[in-house]
Amino acid sequence: MKTESMSSIPAGNLAERIRRTGASRVVLQIPDGLKREAVPLVLALRAEGIAVAAIAGDPCYGSCDLALDAVALTGADLLVHIGHAPVDERKGVLFEHLPFDFDPAVVAAAVPLLGGPAVGLVTTVQHAHLLDEVAAVLAAHGIVAEVAPGSGRTPFPGQVLGCSYANARALLAPEILYVGTGVFHPIGVQMATGRRVVALDPYTGDAQEVSADRLLRRRFALIERAREAESFGIILSTRSGQARPALAERLAALSEKAVVITMREVTAAEMINFGCGAYVNTACPRLAYDDQVRFPVPLLAPQEFEILCGVRAWEEYEVDEI
Ligand code: SF4
Structure with a gap:
């Protein structure tokens, strides 16, 4: 098995950006899928004269999870x-997001599924740099693409995150085209906007209309299961961009059986250790919607716990966003 590789992240450009900050020692944080790049990148940065104090080795899922403790520890x-891309304003952090290219012509595969003449365009940060070219391809097919400017947790035009669909909600078009892999984000867009959403995988060219119906049926069943719980753990994340202490406190006040539990990594083992019959997730929203299968008991979104406690009607269901 190959264990070493050269970094594919351009170290020269990154070194120049680091130098411009005036920093003398840096900590490098890299997402799990790119961890094999970390050591070669540090070696390449060293060759450029950059002092790297450490690599932050804990799991990292987003810029909601900054390794500020590693920075403090290493000085x-x-x-x-x-x-x-950043989800909030932070001093002392340099963000190096990595664009992933695809052939914009692939968007033609989604055209037969679009009603037109106007469609909203959304994507993830990796592909945000290609939205103008995607819009040009749609224009050649007689469809006007609308892209919302970046805002808040999603600073790139048209960007959505699993915890923020603000750039989709800002659109006026009656239907939305999501360009990216998987169905988690487009289903979130559908729940957040209530509009028709078509998802296009830019690598395979597969296009499909998505529906939140199945997810909502599963969530309804989980709420019913959670009603049997004798205690509820309200999970409060300690990660920099996921912590919602006011929300956790408000939710805990809804039930005498609820207790706030801080967690960094939300795991099945910790849930079993604490022994609550159900948990409520105020950390990354994706944990409840996408990872429930990993957990031994229901993990409800905040709005679902409100439904369980009778302070919100099922008809007022909303997707959780930070
Ligand atoms: S909270 Fe979740 S969806 Fe939002 S940036 Fe973090 S990992 Fe991604």
Whole structure:
């Protein structure tokens, strides 16, 4: 098995950006899928004269999870966070997001599924740089593409995150085209906007209309299961961009059986250890919607716990966003 590789992240450009910050020692943080790149990248940065105090080795899923503790521990003066755009304003952090290219012509595969003449365009940060070219292809097919400017947790035009669909909600078009892999984000877009959503995988050219119906049926069943719980753990994340202490406190006040539990990594083992009959997730929203299968008991979204407690009607269901 190959264990070593050269970094595919351009170290020269990154070194120049680090130098411009005036930092003298940096900590490097890199998402799980790119961890094999970390050591070669550090070696390449060293060759460029950059002092790297450490690589932050804990799991990293987004820029909601900055390794500020590693910076403090090592006495570094800059965190270099690779792979994501910022979700909030942070001093002392340099974000190096990594664009992933595809052939914009692939969007023609989605045209037969679009009603036109106007469609909203959304994508993830990796592909946000190609939305103008995607819009040009749609224009050649007589469809006007609308792209919302970046805002809040999603600073790139048209960007959506599993915890923020603000750039989809800002659209006026009656239907939305999501360009990216998987169905988690487009289903979230559908729940957040209530509009017709078509998802296009830019690598395979597969296009499909998505529906939140199955997910909602599963969530309804989980709420019913959670009603049997004798206690509820309200999970409060300690990650930098996931912590919602006011929300956790408000939810805990809804039930005498609820207790706030702080967690960094939300795992089945911790759920079993604490022994609650159900948990409520105020950490990354994706944990409840996408990872329930990993957990031994129901993990409800905040709005679902409100339904269980009778302070929100099922008809007022909303997707959880930070
Ligand atoms: S909270 Fe979840 S969806 Fe949002 S940036 Fe973090 S990992 Fe991604």
